[in-house]
Amino acid sequence: MALSNEELKEKILEKSLKSPKGQLYVKDFYACDPEAKPRAVKNAANELVKEGKMVFWSSGSTTMYAHKERAKEGDK
């Protein structure tokens, strides 16, 4: 059974904090709940940004997500 939205957000946040990579693509979060639709994962990750727990990092052509505590200092 797919995780609830709150459970999914928790998993995403945990992954963004513990992953060896500081910045992750939205697809990297799909594994947080293999049963969830990509759109649901994307929405959950975007909610976390809105709540101020994660940030977007964008090169201009592509966008990645980072835990707020792991956002690159130089980019702040």
Add this chain to the structure above:
Amino acid sequence: MPKHDTPLMDELEKGPWPSFVSDLKRQAEKSPQCWDIVGQMELSYKDRMTHWKHGGIVGVFGYGGGIVGRYSDVPDKFPGVAHFHTVRLNQPSSKFYRTDLLRKLCDLWEKRGSGMTNLHGSTGDLILLGTKTEELEPLFYELTHDLEWDLGGSGSNLRTPACCIGKARCEWACYDTQAACYAMTMKYQDEIHRPAFPYKFKFKFSGCANDCVAALARSDLSAIGTWRDNIRIDQAEVKNYLSGANKANGGGTPAKGDKFDIQKEVIDLCPTGCMWMEGDTLKIDDAECTRCMHCLNVMPKALRPGLDQGASLLMGAKAPILDGAQLGTLIVPFIKMDPENEFEELVDVIEKCWDYWMENGKNRERLGETIQRVGLPTFLRVMEIEPIPQHVREPRSNPYVFWREEEVEGGWQRDIKEFRKKHAQ
């Protein structure tokens, strides 16, 4: 900010053409940070490398696109451009601007940024070049509240949709490109403002195969106007072209030679050879016509698109310089583009395609690259589209025919021992 010694940049002011360096210097009188742009560019020319870093976490609250972070890697030398972010604004359909709004925008941009603009960037948006991080939120507030103007797309978002001039001025537009562009912009606001995809995704809407918005070359999904029935021919006007009373190409491009030669300029140039003359009557075998628009362009008074109009959908175009460009591939030969049902048929195709690409596209893989990787037959199956001859690019080089399980009676389930018993007989 001091002026810099810029002999290389000054060279670009010589000659008869307009010079962006002169523009920068003029703007620098009002916005001194522009001196630092000229200075940093001079240094780039000397070093033969860029001194811009791009990307970052800058943005405005609630949005994951529309602002592109730009930083100088020599901020000590050029403090005026230490951060110098780009802002993308969603341009109006077909780029019809109200001049009072443009004046207000320029005033706002001189207050909140460098005053430099780019109409339009290669993305199609109206670009505001250069502001500081602390100016972004006030700029965004005033843009949206005072000017009612929104940001465009950037990053892994749906990019700002763009369309040709369409039915506003063009008699060839086979559907209302502005209506389609506006409808998709409003429907997919979330996808424009927040990242949703493995990489960027672009829509472009052209009213006919002249493709004035270059959708075929640049957009992951292009809707190009076409028609299903026959080209409308006015034989009296054909005769006027033959006699010289009508100017070919609407008078825009002079006919080669003394007189308009329909054989040379129209019939011989038809890519499918579907036209011929019988006396002074023009004949077209419409079943063979590819709707390329050439004959209509040359003889606009005599030939017009058919009346059963809609669009062909092509997918997978991209135009990166380094990775190599790719034109769109025809996926859906014809759909109706009906504003009355909110472009329902188009929306069905878009969402089916997005669902597949979001799940199967690799990071930083454009839709065209996904289609190439999985193969067109697989993609057509996903899109639930029956293959047609126009989907075939070349005769097959692989002699095998691969059947899918559902196409074989009994599927893949069989008793191998039983099979071998028969085989032994």
